[in-house]
Amino acid sequence: xxxxxxxxxxxxxxxxxxxxxxxxxxxxxxxxxxxxxxxxxx
Numbered sequence: 096x097x098x099x100x101x102x103x104x105x106x107x108x109x110x111x112x113x114x115x116x117x118x119x120x121x122x123x124x125x126x127x128x129x130x131x132x133x134x135x136x137x
Contacts, residue, residue: 119126
């Protein structure tokens with residue numbers, strides 16, 4: 096996920112939908128865990 100952040104922040108013109116799709120598919124658990132943690136705070 097850190098690698099994606101670096102690409103998104105520093106090389107946004109190089110981010111392709113294919114790369115974003117792959118990251119979401121491989122790290123969906125991370126997103127779900129993040130959403131759960133945020134919901135607990137609200």
